[in-house]
Amino acid sequence: MAVVFEKTRGLTDVSTHYCPGCTHGIIHRLVAESLVELGVLDKSIGIAPVGCAVLAYNYFNCDMQEAAHGRAPAVATGVKRVNPDNFVFTYQGDGDLASIGTAEIVHAAHRGEKISTIFVNNAIYGMTGGQMAPTTLIGQKATTAPYGRDESLTGRPIRISEMLATIDGAKFVERVTVTTPAQIRKAKKAIKECFKIQIEGKGFGIVEVLSTCPTNWGYTPVEAIKWLEKNMIPYYPLGNFKKPEEGR
């Protein structure tokens, strides 16, 4: 019988710990498939974050380093500078990248580090139990914003892709989501394009993936997808913010 679908060898055979309905599993798969399809899996070094994806080092079938909270871009810098021929990627959540690690991501992009970042934005701290993230929407409830996020108290949600797109060293910036099969295909395309930027030695690339947190949002997986589409996408518009111009 012809095989029409199989697990990518970019992932290990370990069962993930992610909550039902969370899209980390899909995103992991897209990243892993991209590494395999671009022929870089065997020379890849992944940097795992602190947060929900903290155990990513068990899931990707390549060399991995675990980083301190927010420091993945600095760790990736060290790895890439030692072995420039390795393919180096970080996989980070919004607490990791948009809060404690903003300096590290901004300056890795600024230096034009030839690394790739997968930034999973679910507008909340998932692993620690639903506290407010810098990306939490105005009015959105979190365990540390029990009355809903109040702009006068904590400011407006930070738009990372838009910010990083202003940095010269960032050569590829795109925001995607994985709410439908069509969006998943678009996300895969963006991840592969982003990875090619590193492979071609052009500089820093990031793909922000809007993701769900049914557990901490308090929705069913399907409701969570709908909430994301209705509330997150209007504030965090999908699309490419930056890529090298054709012919350059």
Place this chain on the structure above:
Amino acid sequence: MAKVLMKGNEAVGAAAIEAGCKFFFGYPITPQNEIPEYMSRELPKVGGMFVQAESEIAAINMVYGAAGAGARVMTSSSSPGISLKQEGISYIAGAELPCVIVNMMRGGPGLGGIQPSQTDYFQATRGGGNGDYRLLVLAPADVQELVDLVIEGFDLADEYRNPVMILGDGMIGQMMEPVEFKEREKSFLPSKAWATTGTNGNRKPNIINSLYLNAEDLEKHNTNLQAKYKKMREKEVRVESYKIEDADIVISAYGTTARIAKTAIAKLEKEGYKVGLIRPISLFPYPYEEFNKIKDDCKGVLTVEMNTGQMIDDVKLALNGRIPAYFYGRTGGMVPTPEEIVEKVKEIYGGEK
């Protein structure tokens, strides 16, 4: 090889390159800026690289990544900067990665000043980061020893897969002295099969990590770390002693203050006093047993430090109440003079406390 006149901080850089260090990640802070400046100038000439990080936090995490990727790598800083690096140092110790970290101490707490001090002894030997970990801590007393210990530090880091801290101070970093780069066998470079260099499709993935969610696993990891530290305690104690067996008073000091103490001892000897010296070179592991060589009727052990009393805790542990322990320290960047130490020793001699 001929002797050359070098500033301590530049000698650190030269020694690191001599030891095969190819990568340096750092952030400027006085009084150790000549180290990153030297590395930025010299590393490209040997096919290495200096990256000025956006912060000490980023710098130490770049060190983590580079060490995990198998490189000989170093960072340097001074007290407040070392405080920022503590998070990364704990992770590096937890993940058992080799690197060399230089701390040219200045006064604190907080921003403190830029003059020399020894106020980070607790932080260096007890761990400023979280968790039960130890650094190999080496404390040079002159520029030649600084060179030798930096070179040796890289070998020790690789041998034990552990961060090594060179604990100097602003005085040692800034002083110029003749140094000799001795002919030596090439550094011991064990294979780093654990490093993340890409599987190339012919081995299982390597994982660099310090997370153990299972309590039994984490306890086992800590047990293994402690076994490593025990081995260091057995094999890596370094100490210089001077006439301690028949001394009426023994001075205990390390680094810059030990040099000053030596001058004080020479003055005291001329006046007929019998004063010995225990100079710990390794602060972890600490040379506790050396203190057993002091005679029982010794009038006291005087610890001299550029702080308000930190290493004296280890001296007291070593003496275990057998001999009285005294302390003399200056702080804020004030360096004790030989005369001050002479006076303190005479006080202990005269005062039958």
